[in-house]
Amino acid sequence: MKNVKESANFIWSIADLLRGDYKQSDYGKIILPLTVIRRLDCVLQSTKEDVLKKYEHLKTTNVENVDPILNKTAGLKFHNKSLFDFDKLIADPNNIAANLRNYINGFSEDAREIIEQFEFENQINKMDEANLLFMVVKRFQEVDLHPDRISSMEMGYMFEELIRKFAEISNETAGEHFTPREVIKLMVNILFLNDRDILTKKGITKTIYDCCAGTGGMLSVAEEYLHELNPDARLEVFGQELNPESYAICKSDLLIKGQNASNIKKGNSISEDQLSHEKFDYLITNPPFGVKWEKFGKKVKDEHESLGHGGRFGAGLPSVSDGSFLFLMHLMSKMKPEGSRLAIVFNGSPLFSGSPSKTKNESSIRQWIIENDLLEAVIALPNQLFYNTGISTYIWVISNHKPENRKGKVQLINGVDFFKKMSKSLGDKRNELSDDHIAEITRIYGEFIEGEFSKVFENKAFGYSKVTVERPERNEKGEILKDKKGAPKPDSSLRDTENISLLMDIQEYMKKEVLPHVPDAWIDESKTAIGYEINFTKFFYQYKPLRSLEEIRADILALEQETDGLLRQVIV
Numbered sequence: 001m002k003n004v005k006e007s008a009n010f011i012w013s014i015a016d017l018l019r020g021d022y023k024q025s026d027y028g029k030i031i032l033p034l035t036v037i038r039r040l041d042c043v044l045q046s047t048k049e050d051v052l053k054k055y056e057h058l059k060t061t062n063v064e065n066v067d068p069i070l071n072k073t074a075g076l077k078f079h080n081k082s083l084f085d086f087d088k089l090i091a092d093p094n095n096i097a098a099n100l101r102n103y104i105n106g107f108s109e110d111a112r113e114i115i116e117q118f119e120f121e122n123q124i125n126k127m128d129e130a131n132l133l134f135m136v137v138k139r140f141q142e143v144d145l146h147p148d149r150i151s152s153m154e155m156g157y158m159f160e161e162l163i164r165k166f167a168e169i170s171n172e173t174a175g176e177h178f179t180p181r182e183v184i185k186l187m188v189n190i191l192f193l194n195d196r197d198i199l200t201k202k203g204i205t206k207t208i209y210d211c212c213a214g215t216g217g218m219l220s221v222a223e224e225y226l227h228e229l230n231p232d233a234r235l236e237v238f239g240q241e242l243n244p245e246s247y248a249i250c251k252s253d254l255l256i257k258g259q260n261a262s263n264i265k266k267g268n269s270i271s272e273d274q275l276s277h278e279k280f281d282y283l284i285t286n287p288p289f290g291v292k293w294e295k296f297g298k299k300v301k302d303e304h305e306s307l308g309h310g311g312r313f314g315a316g317l318p319s320v321s322d323g324s325f326l327f328l329m330h331l332m333s334k335m336k337p338e339g340s341r342l343a344i345v346f347n348g349s350p351l352f353s354g355s356p357s358k359t360k361n362e363s364s365i366r367q368w369i370i371e372n373d374l375l376e377a378v379i380a381l382p383n384q385l386f387y388n389t390g391i392s393t394y395i396w397v398i399s400n401h402k403p404e405n406r407k408g409k410v411q412l413i414n415g416v417d418f419f420k421k422m423s424k425s426l427g428d429k430r431n432e433l434s435d436d437h438i439a440e441i442t443r444i445y446g447e448f449i450e451g452e453f454s455k456v457f458e459n460k461a462f463g464y465s466k467v468t469v470e471r472p473e474r475n476e477k478g479e480i481l482k483d484k485k486g487a488p489k490p491d492s493s494l495r496d497t498e499n500i501s502l503l504m505d506i507q508e509y510m511k512k513e514v515l516p517h518v519p520d521a522w523i524d525e526s527k528t529a530i531g532y533e534i535n536f537t538k539f540f541y542q543y544k545p546l547r548s549l550e551e552i553r554a555d556i557l558a559l560e561q562e563t564d565g566l567l568r569q570v571i572v
Contacts, residue, residue, distance in 0.1 A: 004154045007143055008161045011035055014139045021130045028166035032245055033118035034140050036252050040111060041086050042146040043256050047074045048085060055081045067108050078255050082106025086141040097128040110261050117248035152257050156220050159249050178214050179286040182433040184221040187343040189442040190397055191282050205234045208282040211269035211330055213239030216250035218284050240269040270326050271296035283331040286345040293323035315368035316360030324350050325365050339401030348392050356466045356529030366532040370459050374398050377411040380536055382419035387427040411448055412455045414540045415441045455539050462534050463502035468527035470495055472520055
């Protein structure tokens with residue numbers, strides 16, 4: 001990781017050249033695309049001359065589509081047929097702008113499309129007019145981003161570090177772009193754990209999809225994990241990303257690694273799903289927390305109403321103030337009928353938001369997931385683990401092919417104390433998971449037994465009946481008023497509701513909990529509704545007895561003595 005930090009710091013220092021001519025918030029428009037271009041340049045370096053020779057030869061033939069041949073010569077899914085590279089660009093300072101454009105246009109279509117996402121052409125003009133272009137390009141020529149020195153995984157770290165720094169100086173939200181790698185490692189461990197026998201077979205090919213792909217961190221970690229487990233296995237990665245710069249970085253990473261870069265799509269995966277007919281073995285994502293979805297609300301509501309369970313959102317629609325469940329339902333629609341596994345990061349809201357009602361909401365979504373035996377586990381993570389929020393976060397694990405011992409059950413894992421303090425905080429991130437923490441949580445998940453940090457419940461334990469308890473209306477004499485059928489009239493001012501666990505008989509609950517206090521009460525069964533919530537705090541609550549008076553008194557006396565000593569020092 002030393003090379004990563006050195007290179008990231010060097011690239012970051014290049015931004016100093018832009019000071020005065022560019023706003024700090026615009027530094028990324030220069031640094032990020034040039035980092036991508038320089039990385040592509042270094043990757044192509046060893047085959048550059050071979051590609052140019054092959055291209056000159058092809059000019060003498062009748063071959064119209066030369067790209068596949070030049071890609072093969074480069075040994076990659078892309079190439080550059082321009083005479084220029086970074087070394088040759090800085091050899092001609094007077095024509096730097098024209099030569100840089102020639103170089104960029106020399107990339108094959110997939111690579112060029114990536115660069116276009118940054119709208120870098122506008123910056124070439126601006127830097128050239130400010131006499132900055134040559135200086136900036138020269139500084140990039142001095143940084144070595146060759147894959148022999150910096151791996152794809154390390155390159156991902158570098159991009160994330162640069163994005164975080166640019167976001168900080170421009171007061172943007174860095175954490176929207178990526179997830180801490182240790183969290184991804186835990187998610188990937190959980191996803192693949194029960195499939196290790198399958199994944200170690202020779203020549204196995206699996207697919208994974210991230211609907212909020214960002215810079216591709218989750219996909220890269222998953223690919224790296226499988227490669228370490230089985231070098232003969234292949235993981236085909238797919239994703240969609242809304243942010244153009246993040247999309248470009250993600251796609252360039254795939255292009256360099258020989259993956260099919262066209263598997264990464266641009267756009268909003270909820271409102272414009274570009275992989276609508278695809279199904280995947282594994283699904284993973286960290287959707288933005290608390291994202292409002294009214295901008296594309298009509299499309300979502302139309303799909304919900306017209307397609308029901310034939311579409312993605314048949315189970316219900318969450319509040320427009322938090323679209324977290326939309327991403328989960330979207331991913332679940334892409335699970336293979338024969339079996340898929342899914343891991344998603346949520347904040348606490350999806351555990352309990354919404355209540356039973358005629359309108360399908362968060363509660364009905366939880367009900368659909370749990371009653372269909374799809375929820376495998378929920379893992380509570382330590383707080384202050386993410387770059388842009390210090391709030392509590394949870395990993396939900398979903399599976400439509402649970403192993404026999406997990407069927408009809410849900411495991412809750414309390415991992416809030418599995419962390420170490422960072423020596424230096426990054427935004428709101430002050431804590432991190434060590435490799436040992438990741439291994440321990442993975443072990444607890446895999447063992448699937450009750451313990452201090454693990455609880456196993458029947459699916460029904462999370463469900464409850466929301467019952468309406470009525471009491472009779474009385475006249476001034478205290479007599480019960482009745483309707484035409486002779487039944488007691490309910491008094492709306494005395495009406496109350498009770499949430500009764502599905503594990504408990506409603507009438508038994510009434511006898512024990514309600515009727516001893518109000519013997520004239522009854523349940524209006526026509527108003528009964530079923531709800532589901534996951535009250536993590538209740539399930540892991542540990543009673544801590546109050547401190548004794550003696551302990552409190554001793555502390556007060558000790559504090560008084562300490563204060564008295566300080567006062568004497570001040571007076572003296």
